[in-house]
Amino acid sequence: MSNIPDQLRYATSHEWIKVEDSIGTVGITDHAQQELSDVVYVDLPKVGAQVTAGSAVAVIESVKAASDIYSPASGEVIEVNPDLPAKPELVNKDPYGAAWLYRLKLSQPAELDALKDAAAYRAAVGE
Amino acid sequence: MNTPSVPLKKTALFDAHQKLGARLVDFGGWNMPVQYSGIVDEHKAVREAAGVFDISHMGEFFVSGDKALAFLNGLLTNNVAKLGESQGQYTLMLNEAGGVIDDLIIYRQAGSDYFLVVNAAKIDEDRTWIEKHLLPGVHFADKSFSYSAVALQGPKAIAIARALFGPGWPEPKRNQITSYSWNCQEILTARTGYTGEDGIEIFFKNEIAENFFFALLEAGKPFGLKPCGLGARDTLRLEACLPLNGNDLSDKRTPLEACLGIFVALDRPDEFIGKKVLLQQKASGLKEKLIAFRLKEKGPPPRPHYPLLRDGVPVGEVTSGAPSPTLGGGIGLAYVRADSAEPGTLLELEIRGSRLPVEVVKKPFYKRPS
Numbered sequence: 001m002s003n004i005p006d007q008l009r010y011a012t013s014h015e016w017i018k019v020e021d022s023i024g025t026v027g028i029t030d031h032a033q034q035e036l037s038d039v040v041y042v043d044l045p046k047v048g049a050q051v052t053a054g055s056a057v058a059v060i061e062s063v064k065a066a067s068d069i070y071s072p073a074s075g076e077v078i079e080v081n082p083d084l085p086a087k088p089e090l091v092n093k094d095p096y097g098a099a100w101l102y103r104l105k106l107s108q109p110a111e112l113d114a115l116k117d118a119a120a121y122r123a124a125v126g127e
Numbered sequence: 128m129n130t131p132s133v134p135l136k137k138t139a140l141f142d143a144h145q146k147l148g149a150r151l152v153d154f155g156g157w158n159m160p161v162q163y164s165g166i167v168d169e170h171k172a173v174r175e176a177a178g179v180f181d182i183s184h185m186g187e188f189f190v191s192g193d194k195a196l197a198f199l200n201g202l203l204t205n206n207v208a209k210l211g212e213s214q215g216q217y218t219l220m221l222n223e224a225g226g227v228i229d230d231l232i233i234y235r236q237a238g239s240d241y242f243l244v245v246n247a248a249k250i251d252e253d254r255t256w257i258e259k260h261l262l263p264g265v266h267f268a269d270k271s272f273s274y275s276a277v278a279l280q281g282p283k284a285i286a287i288a289r290a291l292f293g294p295g296w297p298e299p300k301r302n303q304i305t306s307y308s309w310n311c312q313e314i315l316t317a318r319t320g321y322t323g324e325d326g327i328e329i330f331f332k333n334e335i336a337e338n339f340f341f342a343l344l345e346a347g348k349p350f351g352l353k354p355c356g357l358g359a360r361d362t363l364r365l366e367a368c369l370p371l372n373g374n375d376l377s378d379k380r381t382p383l384e385a386c387l388g389i390f391v392a393l394d395r396p397d398e399f400i401g402k403k404v405l406l407q408q409k410a411s412g413l414k415e416k417l418i419a420f421r422l423k424e425k426g427p428p429p430r431p432h433y434p435l436l437r438d439g440v441p442v443g444e445v446t447s448g449a450p451s452p453t454l455g456g457g458i459g460l461a462y463v464r465a466d467s468a469e470p471g472t473l474l475e476l477e478i479r480g481s482r483l484p485v486e487v488v489k490k491p492f493y494k495r496p497s
Binding site: 035059062066 | 150162165166167427428449452479
């Protein structure tokens with residue numbers, strides 16, 4: 001059973017997004033980090049990059065495999081987590097907090113309606 | 128690989144894995160544990176104490192009869208004639224072009240009775256190949272589906288086996304196999320493994336698999352024994368530079384290119400399938416070799432199929448790669464041009480468009496303290 005906070009929105013590809021004043025903060029879910037286990041490397045997007053919802057924007061590498069991370073929303077990347085390159089293990093330890101991946105200025109906030117709430121995501125991962 | 132409509136095969140330990148909370152994945156058509164507590168945690172348990180792996184998916188073949196030795200020496204690269212009773216050897220089975228069909232361990236149990244342990248994904252191909260070449264006077268049986276097996280590996284493995292089996296257990300020496308009666312059931316114990324550590328591989332009938340597995344875990348508890356999945360098995364074997372068929376070995380690569388020449392008895396007078404090609408290759412020189420390399424700096428881990436370059440020119444391709452839990456940093460195996468295979472050679476590894484410096488290093492990455 002993984003932690004799925006109520007206040008976030010979720011993509012079926014296991015990213016979460018928290019939106020405040022049309023700024024979205026993105027990370028991967030507790031379920032996803034459990035599935036990946038032992039994260040050893042994180043490749044983040046560049047600040048200033050324009051990303052579209054559903055496109056691969058980052059890579060998280062575990063011992064076993066490299067996994068693409070898909071942006072749950074469109075917009076401009078305005079900040080990336082400076083701690084992750086040196087401490088990729090934060091993804092396993094604190095996926096909803098210290099291991100946020102990047103922040104973006106949403107260009108199409110209406111896209112968020114297509115994402116799942118906590119209950120729907122919980123159902124999607126079978127918990 | 129497997130289509131969703133084909134149900135995954137399960138070993139006799141499937142329920143045990145579920146009870147222990149393993150994460151199960153499709154591994155070549157088998158539903159196998161990739162990890163229990165975590166790959167790095169399990170990897171360290173094997174290096175520092177002990178781990179146990181379900182290897183029931185592997186194939187168990189039995190070959191016997193007056194002509195068994197001649198038959199096996201016609202199919203395998205090493206020299207079966209060198210096996211004393213209870214001894215085993217690593218060997219390879221090649222196609223006519225010298226490419227690897229499978230790598231395996233053959234044990235001479237007694238007299239003309241041989242026991243072969245083959246890769247799970249190759250059971251059908253191996254059986255078909257063996258049956259196609261079978262000689263009169265040779266009996267062959269594929270008992271893969273009635274046998275289960277576990278690998279008990281790590282510096283504490285032998286102590287755990289002694290604790291479980293008691294003083295009557297005939298402890299096999301390196302590469303030896305012995306049989307033992309555990310709770311009135313015959314089991315085979317072989318001093319072999321795929322982790323770079325000391326340990327044994329234990330073979331038994333499916334009927335006792337779960338009882339045996341839990342008894343072993345219980346006996347190993349005071350020693351720090353952990354159940355381990357295929358994830359840790361892969362990082363452990365990679366650090367020890369033990370090749371994985373399908374990655375580092377293939378039907379397009381010869382054992383000479385894989386730098387496994389010491390397991391190829393080219394000097395024996397009799398023929399084996401593939402020998403002619405290997406002799407030609409040896410005479411004309413190898414174009415490519417399987418090398419070990421390390422990332423020179425922190426970066427994403429190497430993965431199969433990533434290109435390797437030298438001064439910007441492609442010279443090879445990665446076949447296995449991972450972050451090394453023991454060494455820290457990325458390690459891998461790759462086939463590269465023979466002129467770039469010397470330890471100390473600096474190459475570039477291309478990962479998602481970036482090029483990272485790597486160095487060819489001597490094998491293995493990890494050798495257990497003797």
